[in-house]
Amino acid sequence: MVVDYYSKQLWCSPFLLFFFLTAIIMEEMKLIISTANQIPTTLEGPFPPVTRRFDSSLRRGSDDLPMDHPRLRKRVSPMFPEQISLALSSQPTSIWVSWVTGDAQIGSNVIPLDPSTVKSEVWYGTQSGNYQFSQTGKSEVYSQLYPFQGLLNYTSGIIHHVRLQGLEPGKKYYYKCGDTSLSAMSKEHTFKTLPLPSPINYPRRIAVVGDLGLTSNSTTTVDHMVKNDPSMILMLGDLTYANQYRTTGGKGVPCFSCAFPDAPIRETYQPRWDGWGRFMEPLISKVPMMVIGGNHEIETQAAGISFKSYSARFAVPSYESGSDSNFYYSFNAGGIHFIMLGAYVDYNTTGDSLYLLKFFCHFLVFMRVPNELMFYINLAFSSNLLMYHLQESYLQRFSVTGSQHTWLRKDLEQVDREVTPWLVAAWHPPWYNSYSSHYQEFECMRQEMEGLLYQFGVDIVFSGHVHAYERMNRMYNYTLDPCGPVYINVGDGGNIEKVDVEHADDPGKCPSPGDNMPEFGGVCHLNITSGPGKGQFCWDKQPEWSAFRESSFGHGILEVVNDTNALWTWHRNQDVYKEQSSGDQIYIVREPERCCATIK
Ligand SMILES: *[C@@H]1O[C@H](CO)[C@@H](O)[C@H](O)[C@H]1NC(C)=O
Numbered sequence: 001m002v003v004d005y006y007s008k009q010l011w012c013s014p015f016l017l018f019f020f021l022t023a024i025i026m027e028e029m030k031l032i033i034s035t036a037n038q039i040p041t042t043l044e045g046p047f048p049p050v051t052r053r054f055d056s057s058l059r060r061g062s063d064d065l066p067m068d069h070p071r072l073r074k075r076v077s078p079m080f081p082e083q084i085s086l087a088l089s090s091q092p093t094s095i096w097v098s099w100v101t102g103d104a105q106i107g108s109n110v111i112p113l114d115p116s117t118v119k120s121e122v123w124y125g126t127q128s129g130n131y132q133f134s135q136t137g138k139s140e141v142y143s144q145l146y147p148f149q150g151l152l153n154y155t156s157g158i159i160h161h162v163r164l165q166g167l168e169p170g171k172k173y174y175y176k177c178g179d180t181s182l183s184a185m186s187k188e189h190t191f192k193t194l195p196l197p198s199p200i201n202y203p204r205r206i207a208v209v210g211d212l213g214l215t216s217n218s219t220t221t222v223d224h225m226v227k228n229d230p231s232m233i234l235m236l237g238d239l240t241y242a243n244q245y246r247t248t249g250g251k252g253v254p255c256f257s258c259a260f261p262d263a264p265i266r267e268t269y270q271p272r273w274d275g276w277g278r279f280m281e282p283l284i285s286k287v288p289m290m291v292i293g294g295n296h297e298i299e300t301q302a303a304g305i306s307f308k309s310y311s312a313r314f315a316v317p318s319y320e321s322g323s324d325s326n327f328y329y330s331f332n333a334g335g336i337h338f339i340m341l342g343a344y345v346d347y348n349t350t351g352d353s354l355y356l357l358k359f360f361c362h363f364l365v366f367m368r369v370p371n372e373l374m375f376y377i378n379l380a381f382s383s384n385l386l387m388y389h390l391q392e393s394y395l396q397r398f399s400v401t402g403s404q405h406t407w408l409r410k411d412l413e414q415v416d417r418e419v420t421p422w423l424v425a426a427w428h429p430p431w432y433n434s435y436s437s438h439y440q441e442f443e444c445m446r447q448e449m450e451g452l453l454y455q456f457g458v459d460i461v462f463s464g465h466v467h468a469y470e471r472m473n474r475m476y477n478y479t480l481d482p483c484g485p486v487y488i489n490v491g492d493g494g495n496i497e498k499v500d501v502e503h504a505d506d507p508g509k510c511p512s513p514g515d516n517m518p519e520f521g522g523v524c525h526l527n528i529t530s531g532p533g534k535g536q537f538c539w540d541k542q543p544e545w546s547a548f549r550e551s552s553f554g555h556g557i558l559e560v561v562n563d564t565n566a567l568w569t570w571h572r573n574q575d576v577y578k579e580q581s582s583g584d585q586i587y588i589v590r591e592p593e594r595c596c597a598t599i600k
Pocket residue numbers: 057058059060061062216217499552553573574
């Protein structure tokens with residue numbers, strides 16, 4: 001019996017062992033295979049923070065392309081259109097076409113051109129060479145003047161903007177722009193309109209890029225972006241770095257105020273804008289680009305005039321989206337509502353509910369309303385609708401319209417998530433950023449606006465400004481929150497200022513309070529309010545809300561699949577020639593049921 005028992009055991013154990021081992025290995029394999037092939041989704045988050053440091057085999061930056069570089073040089077005679085670009089209007093059936101004619105002047109005694117000497121016409125149709133439609137538009141010139149010894153004045157070519165309307169969605173159009181009476185028309189270009197707002201149609205691919213500049217690294221970014229074949233582009237500010245190119249007679253410098261502490265003003269070399277317009281034309285004469293201003297667009301002149309180049313060169317759908325400023329606007333592309341916000345223009349809560357409540361109470365007291373009536377008014381006050389109408393009439397009476405915050409609230413209230421399920425917001429300087437560079441710089445803006453974006457269930461926020469990549473876990477008010485937006489920073493377009501490599505949590509790299517002063521608005525630095533870093537300005541390790549960060553140049557592509565899933569891919573410049581490579585990839589998944597309490 002004993003022998004029999006042991007022989008059985010001997011026979012059994014290795015078999016069982018083998019069986020169990022095989023089973024375990026199979027499970028492990030399955031896990032490895034699935035994690036290798038499967039793109040993570042935000043539903044699996046929050047993810048433990050990951051940092052990939054700068055690849056030291058690369059250079060942290062490169063020189064600006066010279067003005068006589070083939071991609072920057074002027075290629076047409078003065079009468080003919082150049083720097084042709086497209087921008088979406090607020091709906092996909094309308095598109096802006098912009099271009100420049102005439103020669104810009106730089107130096108002394110510059111004389112502005114007369115815009116009325118050239119017409120702004122676009123001829124277009126759905127067949128090559130057959131233009132059934134035409135539309136005319138407006139034109140302007142701008143000047144950048146410096147009444148200081150040794151600085152150069154500039155006056156632009158004639159900048160034309162024409163809005164095409166009544167286009168069919170999802171259709172290819174052929175167009176020429178220029179002035180037919182002068183026989184000065186461009187060659188034929190094409191574009192494809194985006195789909196109408198609907199939960200089942202989306203732009204094929206949205207390229208997202210920030211802080212692009214005009215260097216060899218910018219070239220790599222743009223070439224890679226062209227290879228990725230986007231159907232529209234989000235350009236997150238800091239476009240040309242014209243104020244880093246020729247500074248007080250010299251060459252570009254990484255820190256202007258360090259190099260020129262005595263300069264009377266920060267000079268910008270405006271011909272860089274014309275160079276950039278030519279550099280971008282092959283892409284943006286086909287694919288609409290939506291811009292938002294960054295700090296490098298401020299370009300202050302004498303008498304405090306600023307943003308001249310940005311304002312004159314880019315058509316944005318401000319008017320069409322009920323904004324009276326080209327620093328903020330919104331538009332629809334398929335089932336996505338985009339909101340572009342201005343960080344360098346008042347973003348504070350003015351004319352908002354609290355303000356109104358105060359006013360209304362004063363009004364009631366003034367009118368000596370009896371107590372019973374007061375009770376019913378209080379009841380009615382909890383109704384949003386009444387609040388909304390009161391606010392409208394209040395705003396009209398006291399003409400406090402025009403504030404960005406008021407516009408934003410109104411725009412958010414008008415979004416129908418049944419038609420445009422996705423809500424994507426973008427502005428230049430990030431609210432959440434764990435690099436030393438620009439750490440907490442726009443904390444005032446966050447404190448003023450974050451509640452509103454959260455309340456209306458914004459899905460994704462894109463920013464630039466910091467010259468590196470970072471993707472956050474879903475968060476709200478510096479706390480992990482499954483219903484907060486996914487914040488993504490892509491200020492890694494490749495400009496002259498080099499890749500940012502230091503993190504605020506690296507030893508000795510926590511910025512001092514005076515380091516990151518915003519170029520607009522107040523300073524609202526905040527110390528950590530809970531956890532091990534409580535009371536400190538910086539974390540001592542990568543914060544829990546920072547899911548992934550890498551110091552590299554690159555750009556992103558957003559592909560919205562349906563009303564809940566969107567694929568986000570970040571492409572690194574050094575990966576250009578490798579197939580199927582990506583620096584970061586994730587499915588951003590909306591959960592409208594879970595987060596419906598916050599979504600109207
Ligand atoms: C920027 O471009 C230069 C020149 O092409 C290259 O040597 C450098 O490695 C690039 N840097 C990054 C961070 O991509």
